[in-house]
Amino acid sequence: MVGMTRKKTFFWLCIFLLPNLLGFLTFIGAPIVSSLIISFTDWDLLGEMQFTGFENYIRLAQDPDFWVSFRNTIFFILGYIPLVLIFGLACALLLNKQMKFRAFFRATFFLPVITSWVAVSLVWKWLYNPEYGLINYALSIIGIDGPQWLSDPNTAMIGIILASAWKDIGFVMVLFLGGLQNISPSFYEAASIDGAGKARKLWNITIPLLAPTTFFVTIISLINSFQVFDQVMIMTGGGPGGSTEVMVQNIYNHAFRYFEMGYASAMSWVLFLVIFLFTWIQMKVQDRR
Amino acid sequence: MAMENSSKALVYQNTKSKRSKKRRPIINKILFYLLLIGGASIMLIPFLWMVSTSLKPDGATMVLPPEFVPNEPTSQNYEKVTQQFPMMRFLWNSIVVAVLTTIGQMIFSSMAAYAFARMQFRGRDKLFLLYLATMMVPTQVTMIPQFILIKQFGWLDSYPGLIIPTMFAVFGTFLMRQAMLGIPRELEEAAFMDGANHFQVFYRVCLPLIKPMLAALGIFTFMQSWNNFLWPLIVISNQELATLPLGLSLLQGRWATDWGLMMAGVVISVLPILIVYLFAQKYFIQGMTMSGMKE
Numbered sequence: 001m002v003g004m005t006r007k008k009t010f011f012w013l014c015i016f017l018l019p020n021l022l023g024f025l026t027f028i029g030a031p032i033v034s035s036l037i038i039s040f041t042d043w044d045l046l047g048e049m050q051f052t053g054f055e056n057y058i059r060l061a062q063d064p065d066f067w068v069s070f071r072n073t074i075f076f077i078l079g080y081i082p083l084v085l086i087f088g089l090a091c092a093l094l095l096n097k098q099m100k101f102r103a104f105f106r107a108t109f110f111l112p113v114i115t116s117w118v119a120v121s122l123v124w125k126w127l128y129n130p131e132y133g134l135i136n137y138a139l140s141i142i143g144i145d146g147p148q149w150l151s152d153p154n155t156a157m158i159g160i161i162l163a164s165a166w167k168d169i170g171f172v173m174v175l176f177l178g179g180l181q182n183i184s185p186s187f188y189e190a191a192s193i194d195g196a197g198k199a200r201k202l203w204n205i206t207i208p209l210l211a212p213t214t215f216f217v218t219i220i221s222l223i224n225s226f227q228v229f230d231q232v233m234i235m236t237g238g239g240p241g242g243s244t245e246v247m248v249q250n251i252y253n254h255a256f257r258y259f260e261m262g263y264a265s266a267m268s269w270v271l272f273l274v275i276f277l278f279t280w281i282q283m284k285v286q287d288r289r
Numbered sequence: 290m291a292m293e294n295s296s297k298a299l300v301y302q303n304t305k306s307k308r309s310k311k312r313r314p315i316i317n318k319i320l321f322y323l324l325l326i327g328g329a330s331i332m333l334i335p336f337l338w339m340v341s342t343s344l345k346p347d348g349a350t351m352v353l354p355p356e357f358v359p360n361e362p363t364s365q366n367y368e369k370v371t372q373q374f375p376m377m378r379f380l381w382n383s384i385v386v387a388v389l390t391t392i393g394q395m396i397f398s399s400m401a402a403y404a405f406a407r408m409q410f411r412g413r414d415k416l417f418l419l420y421l422a423t424m425m426v427p428t429q430v431t432m433i434p435q436f437i438l439i440k441q442f443g444w445l446d447s448y449p450g451l452i453i454p455t456m457f458a459v460f461g462t463f464l465m466r467q468a469m470l471g472i473p474r475e476l477e478e479a480a481f482m483d484g485a486n487h488f489q490v491f492y493r494v495c496l497p498l499i500k501p502m503l504a505a506l507g508i509f510t511f512m513q514s515w516n517n518f519l520w521p522l523i524v525i526s527n528q529e530l531a532t533l534p535l536g537l538s539l540l541q542g543r544w545a546t547d548w549g550l551m552m553a554g555v556v557i558s559v560l561p562i563l564i565v566y567l568f569a570q571k572y573f574i575q576g577m578t579m580s581g582m583k584e
Contacts, residue, residue: 012487013410020401021416023457028423031434038433045437094325107570108329111336114566114573116516118534119555122541123339126548132351134338166331174574227427230518234538248429255433256523268429279425 039265046259056266066267068242069250075157076164076246077225083165084221085214088172093206095173096180106177110170117167117230124163125150125235153243156236160244164231172217179213180206212289219282223275247271339559343367343552350548366553370540376557378529379536384561386451386532387514393452394510395503398461399469403491405462406469407477417466424459428519436523446527455520461506464579468502469495501575508569509576515562533558 039056043049060066091109095102112120127134128149136146147155187205229248238245255264342350344362370376405417435454444450477490518534525531531539540554566573
């Protein structure tokens, strides 16, 4: 009898788990392991795979292109994160009140989030057009001679940052709205009795109590922005003069343009390590709470 | 009219009774709505500009000052982009890929989640921990071996190559397991007492209870698949099999300066997801919030 049920359980387990498990092992598990192995080899997909030890990693440390892409990615992050945090929070504060058309406004702010990066990038590329783009036209009205944006090495990354922030503000806003809902109204009532104004409430209640959300949003944004790729590929392709070349693009080029699978894999592991560092920090902080 | 008058009267009364104190809230309110409308405009103008540009005839895009509403709206860009370019083919590819990926993801992850959440077997928690651990690994690490694998299978330039590797995202299993853990034991016990087997419990008891989460996962997966650019870029070199994001980048490669045409292409790519969004807004926001991850 016991044997029967055991057999039966095993049968059902196979039905439920096996399809997913096979897919998982084939398309996620095995690739992770083999990626690590490939990163210690020299391989162009066609010839023999040759083990080269840490050579790829040593080459990486000395590769100026890699460091340029690393620096550009950091520059992107330093511009992008404050923008999405500040404006995401501002939008969340605006929309956290009872008001008319709240659903409409929320839907509007979220609209760019559901749109693909490729579509957003093309629209912004047009907006940034130095001669006929809407942005430089708007600037000309207030008497500013707009920059060349994406075709100038000094402003190209700024252009990418602004467009990216525009796309993701709604996402950050929704996360902050969730955080705001967790703050008990009693804090505000107590503060009102003490005669605190709006600014003080924001500074002394909302912002400190939102700290866990802010932390979470920052980590998520960091992890995502280390993987910035689509918008760069469409808007500048890494140019002009490599001024917007980012890490993932470097990986993509080495893997699928130059077919240096080993070197590209090594790069992807460095990217993973950087991302893992932030994931680890987040887990540590969460544990402490 | 009557409403307007009464509200005016109210405003008047307020200003009269506590003049200096009550005027501020009104100014604040105006400021508040101005900020809101300003923000919403910044979000909407690029979309409106996209539509407006797509409706302009040749030459009318390169005009200063720009026409915000096209003087002579025309559908010629849409005709050109669908006739001289396989835009409709891209649309079809995107639909096939997104729909099949979503269905696969929903079936496989909810079934595995049932095993992880409602069945007992040795090594269950360790296996799930392994699943979880892989969630930290970015797609850039797996994409190279995945590409090699797809090549070995002979799936380059094919629907299976586009669809199957993306169907097993661990996030889905994780989300569905979370949802299923919340189902009270008594419900399934009652079903087992009545002689139901695991599949019936899964299908009749568990799935109906996690429907909202399943919908959120479905919408989220659909959106991810619809907007995915990197994977099609890697797997597809035959233009006939390009999905919309890849197709748009090809369009850019060919008619980079024909902005009317490009914007028509972008509108075609955005419209379907926008329609889904209008009907299932709640699930979009839910899915994105839970994921905390987007590409």
